[in-house]
Amino acid sequence: MKKFVTIRDVANAAGVSINTVSRALNDKPDVNEETKEKVLKVARELGYVRDATALSLRYGLTRVIGVIFEDSSNPFFSEVFKGIEMKAREHNFNVILMNTEKDYDIEEDAIKTMISRRVDGLIITPTQERFEDIESLANLNIPTIILGVHFKELKLPEVHTDDVTGGFLATDYLIKKGRKRIVLLNGLSYKSVAQMRFEGYVNALRDNGIKYLDELVYEIPEGVESAYNKTKELLLSGLRFDGMFCFNDIFAIGAIEALKEFGKRIPEDVSVVGYDDISYAKYISPSLTTVAIDKILEGQTAFELLLESVKSKAKMTAKEIVLDVKLIERKSA
């Protein structure tokens, strides 16, 4: 039923061999100008479209890259993806996108699928729980970029943001605004990103001569609810604090929700700084002071680095591209 026009159909219709059609179509030499025009005309009339699956088999190259995210509906990832897709299109690549839902087994499966699809390269944000699946990619020498995460254990190219500086900027800013007891609402500590932001937090305290207190640092799982609940718990416990540095804007939104519920004024009673600068950060109330990262750029950079790796015949090596971050001052701190 679904039936496509092949090079053979064109050849028959034009009364030449498939070789001549191929040459005409690919603008190769060794084909008479008249013949060529005739072939192109026939091809157009018949609605011929080159079969990419055949080319993939022929050349062992698919011009497809795989992207594996935790959750592509997360506004952070969806913007990064946009950057990737943009650059990919520019270079005539297509992108297969898969979600892991933060599940290692699904991640492993997704990687197998990508290998089976013979993608020319892969951009992945690993769950960081385990990493044998990613090692298998390295062994097969499938060009791979680790995105948004620093992976000590693997010698692979990485693109991520300067989160130590990000953590520093946020904390330092809060301190400069006179805050002394700053809660860090961090992500789970097995994540390198959480570790880096923590490091920035500690650095800022040290540089400003403020004592680090364990009772102000919390690690919570992803999600608005999670941050909302933890903040509520802290408020109920009677913990004193006048500043909050949140692992991401989603956490900040949850925290602000809870703070408001307890009648805390923001930023007067508690100043809040987020991270990521998701597009809604400026529209929540109060508008969110946050550490901005250029997500589109991060995606574009990842693709370009991947392309480099795809083109080069060399073995992959560790390479770290660290993107700048900057603090966006708004009303919440």
Add this chain to the structure above:
Amino acid sequence: MKKFVTIRDVANAAGVSINTVSRALNDKPDVNEETKEKVLKVARELGYVRDATALSLRYGLTRVIGVIFEDSSNPFFSEVFKGIEMKAREHNFNVILMNTEKDYDIEEDAIKTMISRRVDGLIITPTQERFEDIESLANLNIPTIILGVHFKELKLPEVHTDDVTGGFLATDYLIKKGRKRIVLLNGLSYKSVAQMRFEGYVNALRDNGIKYLDELVYEIPEGVESAYNKTKELLLSGLRFDGMFCFNDIFAIGAIEALKEFGKRIPEDVSVVGYDDISYAKYISPSLTTVAIDKILEGQTAFELLLESVKSKAKMTAKEIVLDVKLIERKSA
């Protein structure tokens, strides 16, 4: 350099023919149990992974579907995509995602690419400017689902939400809250979605005996800024209004921003209702009353309808699946 283990490598290593390997791998009969186990063992040791590109060529089926959106970073689309990807994975399909950036030429190009990739099916949200490109899909009889849009001109399966009812619910709610002069901040009218919401708006006014006024209805392009600017313009012009029904939550966010800037209290001075219930709708201030649609479900439904079309050998026919909407009451109205 990038070199995969083929069925032939496995055959050599196991000392059998490629046919036997194929049978063993595919759990086909006519292969001795011992041989089979040996083959499977060798395949495992060698790290054999089936080459999907070869299968695609062999069977003329790729188990890949294409998704073409205006902008996958839009939270509406990114959630719909999640629903699609979820169901696709369940059925061992993969998804290629492309963005058109609302440009007809890019859309046309994306469709060509998808045809060239020999996708088994396509889910698309057309720009609605023109539609010859989509007709070409219909002619090739590539299973296609139109998503989120009603396309009078084409006889293709569609999945969208009940936007006439949505428009009615929003407007009726504002009226019931005592609002008399309700601005409709609509999307551009060539879009079927905008037409439908407009229809709902008009119906609600009529049913409540309120006169329709042209001076309260505006059509603006996408984007927060767009809504922010138009609202500011209306306020500066001195137009009186006590309610706003916004085409989507993004518009509502922009409108609220402008209203606040002019010292309008929400909902006391102006009540605002949005559309889509994007995940941040509840966290902006005041939390947004909006018409909710189940975006994940919309994606899942689209995939399932597509799958039906892929499996059936019949020609595609018009078929409309209309999903329910509901009003979510929060603080902005």
Add this chain to the structure above:
DNA sequence: AACAGTACCGGTAACGTTACCAATCACAAT
């Protein structure tokens, strides 16, 4: 001993494409 039936295995073609080589032809140079 002869035959049929069955279990197992391998050879080949095909999917659509292009690279490589060989063939043909016209024409010019010897």
Add this chain to the structure above:
DNA sequence: ATTGTGATTGGTAACGTTACCGGTACTGTT
């Protein structure tokens, strides 16, 4: 007339896989 040269064309194999068919060897039945 012969040879060489260049322009143009076609034949074939190969990418990895599986369907189809044909073969071999063993079993059991007569």
